[in-house]
Each structure stands twice: as C-alpha cells, then as structure tokens.
Amino acid sequence: MPILTLLRRLLSAFGLWLLLPSLAAAVDVDRIEPGNWWVGMRHHQVQLLLHGQALDRATVSIDHPGVKLLDSRAGDSPHWRFVTVDIAADARPGPVPIRISAPDTPARVVTWSLQARAPDAASRRGFGPQDAIYLLMPDRFANGDPSNDTIAGLGDPANRADPNGRHGGDLAGIRAHLPYLAGLGITQLWLTPVQTNAQPQGAYHGYAITDFYAIDPRLGSLQDYQALATDARRYGMGLIMDVVLNHIGDHHPWLADPPRRNWIHGQGRYFPTNHRRTTVQDPHAAPEDRTAFTDGWFVPTMPDLNQQDPELARYLIQNTLWWIETAGLSGLRVDTFSYVDAQFLSHWAQAILTEYPNLTMTGEEWSTNPAIVAHWQRGKINPDGHIPWMPAMLDFPLMQALRQALTTPPAAGEDGWLPVYETLANDFQYPAPGQLVIFAENHDTTRLLAALGGDATGWRLAMALLATTRGIPQIFQGSEALLEGPRHRDDGRVRADLPGGWAEDATNIFTGAGLTPAQQQAQDWLRRLLQWRKRTPLVQTGQLTHYAPQDDVYVYFRHAGIPGQGPAVMVALNRAEAPRQLDLTRFARFLQGHRAREALDGTPVRLDTPLTLPPRAPLLLEID
Numbered sequence: 001m002p003i004l005t006l007l008r009r010l011l012s013a014f015g016l017w018l019l020l021p022s023l024a025a026a027v028d029v030d031r032i033e034p035g036n037w038w039v040g041m042r043h044h045q046v047q048l049l050l051h052g053q054a055l056d057r058a059t060v061s062i063d064h065p066g067v068k069l070l071d072s073r074a075g076d077s078p079h080w081r082f083v084t085v086d087i088a089a090d091a092r093p094g095p096v097p098i099r100i101s102a103p104d105t106p107a108r109v110v111t112w113s114l115q116a117r118a119p120d121a122a123s124r125r126g127f128g129p130q131d132a133i134y135l136l137m138p139d140r141f142a143n144g145d146p147s148n149d150t151i152a153g154l155g156d157p158a159n160r161a162d163p164n165g166r167h168g169g170d171l172a173g174i175r176a177h178l179p180y181l182a183g184l185g186i187t188q189l190w191l192t193p194v195q196t197n198a199q200p201q202g203a204y205h206g207y208a209i210t211d212f213y214a215i216d217p218r219l220g221s222l223q224d225y226q227a228l229a230t231d232a233r234r235y236g237m238g239l240i241m242d243v244v245l246n247h248i249g250d251h252h253p254w255l256a257d258p259p260r261r262n263w264i265h266g267q268g269r270y271f272p273t274n275h276r277r278t279t280v281q282d283p284h285a286a287p288e289d290r291t292a293f294t295d296g297w298f299v300p301t302m303p304d305l306n307q308q309d310p311e312l313a314r315y316l317i318q319n320t321l322w323w324i325e326t327a328g329l330s331g332l333r334v335d336t337f338s339y340v341d342a343q344f345l346s347h348w349a350q351a352i353l354t355e356y357p358n359l360t361m362t363g364e365e366w367s368t369n370p371a372i373v374a375h376w377q378r379g380k381i382n383p384d385g386h387i388p389w390m391p392a393m394l395d396f397p398l399m400q401a402l403r404q405a406l407t408t409p410p411a412a413g414e415d416g417w418l419p420v421y422e423t424l425a426n427d428f429q430y431p432a433p434g435q436l437v438i439f440a441e442n443h444d445t446t447r448l449l450a451a452l453g454g455d456a457t458g459w460r461l462a463m464a465l466l467a468t469t470r471g472i473p474q475i476f477q478g479s480e481a482l483l484e485g486p487r488h489r490d491d492g493r494v495r496a497d498l499p500g501g502w503a504e505d506a507t508n509i510f511t512g513a514g515l516t517p518a519q520q521q522a523q524d525w526l527r528r529l530l531q532w533r534k535r536t537p538l539v540q541t542g543q544l545t546h547y548a549p550q551d552d553v554y555v556y557f558r559h560a561g562i563p564g565q566g567p568a569v570m571v572a573l574n575r576a577e578a579p580r581q582l583d584l585t586r587f588a589r590f591l592q593g594h595r596a597r598e599a600l601d602g603t604p605v606r607l608d609t610p611l612t613l614p615p616r617a618p619l620l621l622e623i624d
Helices: 003-013 171-176 178-184 222-234 287-295 310-327 342-355 370-374 396-407 418-429 456-468 517-534 537-541 584-591
Strands: 028-033 036-039 045-053 059-062 067-074 080-087 094-102 105-116 133-136 188-191 211-215 238-243 331-334 360-363 472-476 543-550 553-559 568-574 580-582 596-598 611-613 617-623
Touching: 028 094, 028 105, 045 310, 059 067, 059 080, 171 178, 171 222, 178 517, 211 222, 211 310, 222 238, 222 310, 238 310, 310 342, 342 360, 370 396, 370 418, 396 418, 396 456, 418 543, 456 472, 456 517, 456 568, 456 617, 472 517, 537 553, 537 568, 543 584, 553 580, 553 584, 568 584, 568 611, 611 617
Parallel strands: 036 105, 133 188, 133 472, 188 238, 238 331, 331 360
Antiparallel strands: 028 045, 045 080, 059 094, 067 080, 094 105, 543 553, 553 568, 568 617, 580 611, 596 617
C-alpha cells in the first residue's frame, strides 16, 4: 500500500484528515500550448506544453481516433509537462480528451482541439517583388475601439501625452482604414508584434512578448486579427507577422518559472549582448565574443532565449506554424535575426517552408555590409558551412547607402550617387537580390525626412528609387504625408501617432483634412507611383541595368531580355540642386528606335535630343 494512502487512512481513523487537506496536491491543467492543431499538416508530431499543478506526478493518456501519445515528460517545475502526440492523416477532427491522473488524487480530463485544415492552406502565396509593403505599429496607427485602450491587470495604461506609453491604436483601427491603404497601392501589411506584452511600461511596440499565443487585448482579439487578415485579402493585401524568436518580456511567466531551467540565457539574470553581429561569420572571432553576442540579453527587460534546447526550439517552430495556419498569413518578418542561434534559424525556416513552400520570410540583420546580410539568404554557399533557408532579408546596406547619397556631400572627384551604385554592384553576393526588402526608414531609425533636414525633394528621390530598383519596397507609416519626427533617434517620437487615427485629431492623413499642400502633393504622387508600379511588371521583376552615376545623375533601366529588343522602364535621378542636361547617346542600346512617355501621366518624351532633368527630381519613362 502506498505510504500516502496509508497515512490518509490512519489520519482518517483518528478524525484528523481535514487538518491536512493538501498532503497531495491534485493534478490540474489550466493551459495547453498550442491549444489546437490540424489534420493533414506535414508537422504531424506535435509537442504540447501543459501548465497546471502537480504535473511532475502526472500520467497522461489519450483516446481519440488517429491521435497517438508518443511521449510524456515532466518539466523542471511541477507546473509544466511536455506531451508529444502523433496525428494521423485520417485522424478525426474534433475535441480530443486528454486524461491527466496521479496516484491518490482524482483524475482530470482536459480537452484539446483537432481541426480540419482549410483547402489549399499549404499553397498560400507569399510576398515578393510584385508587392509594396506598409510597415505600421498598431498602437500608433489608428484607434478604432477606445474601450480597449486600458485593460486592468496588463499595466501601461493608455496615455497619448507620453511618447513612450501606449496610445490606444488597435486592430479595429487598421481594419477601418484598409480602403485607404489599398488606394495607396499597398499590397502587404507588416504589423509590429501583436502578441500580449503585459509589461509595466514601454512595450507599446510589441517586442517584449509575455504570451506567444494571445493577441494583446489592448489591440483586440484573435478573432479581430483573423478578421483583419480576411478583410485585407478582400482588398488585395496580405498580412505579414513580426516574429520574435530571440527573447521574451521579463514579465513572461517563463522568467520566474521556466519549463526548463536552461530556456533563459544567464539563468534568468541579465547580462548584455555585445551587439558584435560579425562574430557569427568571422573566422577569427573569439568564441567568448560570439557567445556574448548570441546569448546576451538585448535589454534588461527582454530575457534572451536559448533556442539550442530542443523543446524550446520545437515550441517556437510550432508557434510560428500555428499563427500562419490560424491567421492565413502571407509572410513573416523575423526580429533581431542574427542574435538567434544560427542552427536553430535554419531548422526553423526549413520547417516553415516544408509546410508552406510559397511563404516568404525576411530577417532583420542590421548590418550595412552586404556580405553579412547575404550570409542568411537561401542558396548562399557559406565558408563556415551554414546552410540558410531565408527567402528574403532586409536590405540595410541599401538603406544606409541611399541615406548617404541624399544627405552627405560626396568626396572630391566622386559622384553623390556612388554609395547606391556600389551597394547594388555588390548584388553578386546575394543568391536572390530581387527578394530583398528595400526601405529608406523604419520604426528603429530616424525618419527619412528628418535625416534630409525636411527636404521633400530628397524624399521623392528616395521613394522613386525604392519603387523602381530591384527588391520589395517597404514604406513606413506616415511617410506618404511627409511625417518628419526628431532629427536624432527618439523611438517614441519617431513612432508618433498617425494623424487622423484618433477622433480628436485635427489633421487626418486618411481624408486629407488639415494636410499642408506639400503633404497632399506628396501623398498623391506616392499613390500614383505605387499604383503605377503595381500594374507594371517590368519594375517588379525586370532585369536591372544601371549606369555609373555622372554629374549627380544616376540612370538605370528595368527591362526583359536583351536591351533594346523590348519595352523597358528608364529611371533618371538627379540629386543636384540645379537642372542637368542628360545626353541620351550613352543609352542608345535601350533607346534607339523606341518611343518614350512619362510613366505617371503618359506625356510623350522625345528621345532624339538631350533631356533636361529638373533639380532634385526623378524622371520615370516607359520605353516601347
């Protein structure tokens, strides 16, 4: 007879049992992650993470057609248990009862869900050069539901007067303005993370996740997120999720009670990353420096995750698959990409592409060195043997070059466009340069217009280049109306609310009310530019041929096949403060025997005489 049972009987005989009600805590489960899965997934062996009480003593059994229990292991805390199941291709969708029992305590049955998969879920289309991405921060875009601005128990109440506080933007606000975004020519929406960030302050941006499987209630619900994805598709737009694999928020339950003690680098104690991203590829790097980069915490409030643990790796892979399937995503953007364990990154990306071969993923490798960024793109043969699986990466080298070209006087004897020209000349380092996401600003930089000192002509040159060179253009919210922000990095102010997203706003970017004439002109011009790009395959996927810049003018062509034997798009960017005469004889291979018209308004342009380029302006020509 078990000792505990004998002790109970003895105490009961003397009437003392009620004095010791908790000699054995009852097993209980209050959460299962993921809460459901699907029949027909290639990833059919699923690791369930159970949270509850006394799970270190639990025995698990499952009786459901097509669902087989493979493994059940206790976590490093009695509150966690890992249960692995295999789902047969012919398993029956529906509730799956999971029986949890332990000696001397009542058994508990909890329900898990198995769902039928949507038709063609695996063949969903990702994003690519045919798209234009709009980056927005949900808390700062538009407030469609003021009732969820402050949620009891989550901390960080809404306060628009605090640049680093929450302001109340939400998913309802985004849904309300989908017609505006579609009209602007946008085809993909990249939202900064939408999962719960139950942090005391400063987590409006979404990168300090405290619940990987929940939408932050201040943004809305899971149903709201699914509705956003559905509505966006109706307007011809996909939804890109911002994925955080590197860290969590320090109010995530794992910090105080991790399922495995090694899930948090530093045993839960802060030590900073050295930010030396080159150590990942550097053949001479000291191992200590490489470890400090990948294992150190980004900031004290973001504990760093150890993806080398196989159970955590599986958790993160499944979480990503779950969101893609649940929300019908078209792509992923991965935050702090190179800070994550390199081997895990390959396994993660391979698992995603095995399930969704056409999905697009792009990673944040904030380096201005093309060799460092190229290291991570699928198809790259690396000297260190690392096999990457990422279809796309963020093109930080081109961002830096573009800003330099537009803001920095060139060295003596050099042309101002040379940084852009030479950066693109390094495209030989990338397996697929046309798949790079190109941009001039994002939520982590100063705004482009601030870097330009308020010069809207420089902004127009940048937008023209992003819309016409190789790659996938990304626009940051508000850029279309010349939002400027501070001239030094100040995240809360750079990420200022979009005018018109709040009922009390006097200026409205969505209707045009209160915008200055310059803002209205910029918005209208960018709308025409992106709509033209949307219907012009040559500037999406055509071959790029560029000419060495001369006299502050950079000329390039997008074309198909042999130059001069078909239509083309000609781009001439004049960064000079004065007009330039452009002699067209240099470009005869593309222009001889052809006609030209201005791309945005169709005005015919003569090709038998030099072109006059206005100061600080782009010229876009369709050649046929």
